[in-house]
Amino acid sequence: MTDKELKDKIMSAVKEPTDDPLFARKVVNCIPERRRSKADRVMAVTYGLASLAVVGGWIYMIAGFDMKTLFTPVGWLSVLLMSALSTVIYVKAAKYA
Numbered sequence: 001m002t003d004k005e006l007k008d009k010i011m012s013a014v015k016e017p018t019d020d021p022l023f024a025r026k027v028v029n030c031i032p033e034r035r036r037s038k039a040d041r042v043m044a045v046t047y048g049l050a051s052l053a054v055v056g057g058w059i060y061m062i063a064g065f066d067m068k069t070l071f072t073p074v075g076w077l078s079v080l081l082m083s084a085l086s087t088v089i090y091v092k093a094a095k096y097a
Contacts, residue, residue, distance in 0.1 A: 047093035050093070
């Protein structure tokens with residue numbers, strides 16, 4: 001959702017105050033538009049590359065597992081750590097998408 005869509009949604013749901021009917025519009029109009037900086041673009045590219053690395057890690061890990069390895073403590077720990085890493089990377093990456 002973009003800032004403009006959020007602004008329009010807020011304006012459609014806001015009840016007009018009885019004292020000054022233009023108050024809500026004045027406040028919402030003072031909200032600056034969000035600008036994407038170079039740092040945001042760098043972070044988006046970084047998270048994109050990290051996402052590809054995580055997918056590669058999953059492929060590498062799954063290719064090396066057999067059923068004996070999977071049911072060992074090291075196997076469970078590997079799956080748990082890759083799941084946690086995947087969750088962190090993809091949740092963070094979703095902010096920059």
